Amino acid sequence: MAAKPRFRKDTADTSASHETHPVDQTLPPFKMFTSGLQHVAAMYAGVVAPPMIVGPAVGLNARDTAFLMGASLFTAGIATLLQTIGFWKIGARLPFVNGVSFAGVTPMVAIGRERGAEGISVIFGAIIVASVLGFVLTPYFSKLVRFFPPVVTGTVITLIGVSLLPVAFNWSQGGNATADDYGSMKNIGMAGLTLLIVLVLRKVLRGFLQQIAILLGLVVGTLVAIPLNMTDFGAIKDAGLVGFPTPFHFGAPQFEIAAIISMCIVMLVCMTESTADMLALGKIVDRPADERVIEGGLRADTLGSAISPFFNGFMCSAFAQNIGLVAMTKVRSRFVVAAGGAILILLGLCPVLASVIALVPLPVLGGAGIVLFGSVAASGIQTLATAALEKGENALIVAAAVGIGLIPIAAPQFYHAFPSDLLVVLDSGISTGCVVAIVLNLAFNHWGGKGTSTRLLPQARVGE
Numbered sequence: 001m002a003a004k005p006r007f008r009k010d011t012a013d014t015s016a017s018h019e020t021h022p023v024d025q026t027l028p029p030f031k032m033f034t035s036g037l038q039h040v041a042a043m044y045a046g047v048v049a050p051p052m053i054v055g056p057a058v059g060l061n062a063r064d065t066a067f068l069m070g071a072s073l074f075t076a077g078i079a080t081l082l083q084t085i086g087f088w089k090i091g092a093r094l095p096f097v098n099g100v101s102f103a104g105v106t107p108m109v110a111i112g113r114e115r116g117a118e119g120i121s122v123i124f125g126a127i128i129v130a131s132v133l134g135f136v137l138t139p140y141f142s143k144l145v146r147f148f149p150p151v152v153t154g155t156v157i158t159l160i161g162v163s164l165l166p167v168a169f170n171w172s173q174g175g176n177a178t179a180d181d182y183g184s185m186k187n188i189g190m191a192g193l194t195l196l197i198v199l200v201l202r203k204v205l206r207g208f209l210q211q212i213a214i215l216l217g218l219v220v221g222t223l224v225a226i227p228l229n230m231t232d233f234g235a236i237k238d239a240g241l242v243g244f245p246t247p248f249h250f251g252a253p254q255f256e257i258a259a260i261i262s263m264c265i266v267m268l269v270c271m272t273e274s275t276a277d278m279l280a281l282g283k284i285v286d287r288p289a290d291e292r293v294i295e296g297g298l299r300a301d302t303l304g305s306a307i308s309p310f311f312n313g314f315m316c317s318a319f320a321q322n323i324g325l326v327a328m329t330k331v332r333s334r335f336v337v338a339a340g341g342a343i344l345i346l347l348g349l350c351p352v353l354a355s356v357i358a359l360v361p362l363p364v365l366g367g368a369g370i371v372l373f374g375s376v377a378a379s380g381i382q383t384l385a386t387a388a389l390e391k392g393e394n395a396l397i398v399a400a401a402v403g404i405g406l407i408p409i410a411a412p413q414f415y416h417a418f419p420s421d422l423l424v425v426l427d428s429g430i431s432t433g434c435v436v437a438i439v440l441n442l443a444f445n446h447w448g449g450k451g452t453s454t455r456l457l458p459q460a461r462v463g464e
Contacts (some may be wrong), residue, residue: 022332023094023285032344035331036339038215039097040347041360042372043319046167047076047099047344050314054105058112059120064250066351068312071245072100074348075313079304080341083297084334092297094281095337097322098304100314101270105261109316110420118254123263124309125253130263130317131306134271141271144438148279151394151445153399154383156276157283158435159405160320161377168373168407171366178329187363190230194221194367202328213289214368220287221364230361244349245311253309263315267302269431270317276302276323276434277318284323284379285332294301324372327379390409400440 027035046183048069053063079098086093104127111126112119125208133143148156172191173183181187198217202210209216225231280298289297297318304316326332389395407414408429415426425431 009045009406012175016431023287026335027331027333032333032336032339033343035329035333035336036210036343037340038212038329039322039337039340039366041215041218041326041327042325042368043076043097043099043322044073044339046102046319046362050100050102050105054108054112054120054123054314058109058118058123059349067245067249070315070348070351071249071312072348073344075247075304075308075311075317075346076100077341077346077348078307078311079300079316079343081302081338082304084338084341086296086300089296089345090299090303090369092278092293092300093291093334094285094287094293094297095322095332095334096278096281096297097318097319097337097340098301099319101311101317102265103268104266104270104315107266107420111259111262118251118427119256121252122248122256122259124248124312125255126252126259126263127309128253128306128316129255130267131261131302131308133264134267134302135299135306138271138295138298142275142298144275145279145289145291145294147438147442148275149388149441150387151397152434152441153276153279153283154380154385154387155401155405155437156380156430156434157280157383158380159272159281159402159430160276160376161324161373161375161380162322162406163369163409163429164320164373164376167365168369171362171368173363173370175362175366186228186230188229189365190221190225190361190363190405191370193224194218196363196367196372198368205406212329214328214372217368218360218364222360224387225361231359231361245313247310249312251254265425266316267305268313269425270301270305270315271298271429272434273320273428273430274298274318276430277312277320277323280320280379281323281326284327285384291452308405320373320376323379324375326369393440397437397440397444401433401437404436405429407432415428427462450461 026032051065051068051072055068073166076097076099080096083096084093085091085097108123113121142144170177171190174181174187176182194217197220198213201213201216205216206215220230274297275294278289278294282293287293301317308314308316322337385399387394387398389398406429408427414421418426
């Protein structure tokens with residue numbers, strides 16, 4: 001008689017253990033497409049902005065710069081699929097969007113200006129070498145996850161959100177500081193209206209429509225902007241129907257040691273930020289990112305970055321703004337983001353479709369971005385609430401790391417007298433804040449035999 005209830009209990013436990021996690025669930029095709037499109041809309045401006053800056057800086061004309069933008073969309077899609085679907089030990093298999101990293105813009109511009117017309121080939125060669133080296137270092141770099149207790153992760157996640165907010169503010173003002181209408185009441189008013197629309201839609205809608213409130217807000221905001229002459233239809237008229245990013249369109253990659261060293265530093269910065277982003281996303285989707293997940297995610301980052309130059313794309317890394325979208329919509333399926341990756345590839349192959357997405361005015365995107373990026377900061381604050389700030393020097397750790405991490409935001413010229421190579425790291429508040437938080441946590445909570453109020457995360461074992 002005793003064996004029977006024990007058998008039933010074991011059966012129930014086994015069934016529960018095989019329940020599909022929301023991250024691994026699929027949605028109906030229409031929901032999959034619209035939710036994926038929402039991710040693309042949130043990241044589009046961030047993907048095309050680096051090639052828009054680097055292209056003219058290395059002497060490319062408008063047509064070649066547009067080609068570079070399409071290539072960046074295409075390679076971002078490939079990198080996103082590597083991250084979400086993955087294969088072998090590659091991919092975090094989280095709803096993780098990858099795209100062109102802003103961290104490389106400054107050194108790439110410096111490389112291009114020094115070398116003239118051949119600059120773009122030198123940039124691509126440096127990215128390939130740095131990415132291969134990053135791939136080799138991934139198993140060792142991923143062990144840093146042990147040094148990210150809540151006092152560190154909460155600080156870094158908060159910095160990610162706060163660091164992104166100036167991007168939303170810039171978009172809200174118009175995006176181009178040299179334009180006559182930059183910061184005009186019309187631009188800021190449109191951003192404020194879009195923010196209001198998103199908040200109202202989140203309040204009144206239910207179910208799936210509430211989940212795509214950001215996408216609906218962008219559509220409504222764009223429709224309102226049309227009669228106000230805030231949308232540019234010229235891009236659609238000039239765009240072609242098909243535009244495959246021909247491999248090595250700008251010539252074979254060239255390898256120069258100085259450029260390679262610069263991009264290796266950028267790769268380390270990208271790997272640090274991606275690690276922090278994966279930890280943040282893992283908490284949001286309730287699947288904590290352990291060492292194995294971090295290792296797979298970094299492999300996808302570095303492999304995607306190594307492939308990108310073959311199709312005229314740049315270094316790829318995590319897009320933190322999409323983490324805010326996951327936090328806000330509560331749609332945790334990685335296959336939704338994979339659908340977004342497929343859409344990015346399609347946009348890269350079909351310029352006319354890409355130009356349709358580009359119709360969304362930056363002030364409209366900025367209004368929605370305030371909610372998205374603020375959601376990331378809110379997630380960081382939630383994590384800090386579990387970090388026992390009342391014990392030991394944890395509050396001091398957070399204060400110093402956040403303070404130093406905010407320097408590039410609050411005082412952009414603070415490090416102007418430092419060597420340009422150091423600026424690659426120092427101009428990233430996320431990276432500097434992360435390093436400070438890790439070092440101070442070790443100094444106050446671990447070194448010298450002191451008790452640990454925030455213990456290191458256990459190192460995950462394969463198969464767990």
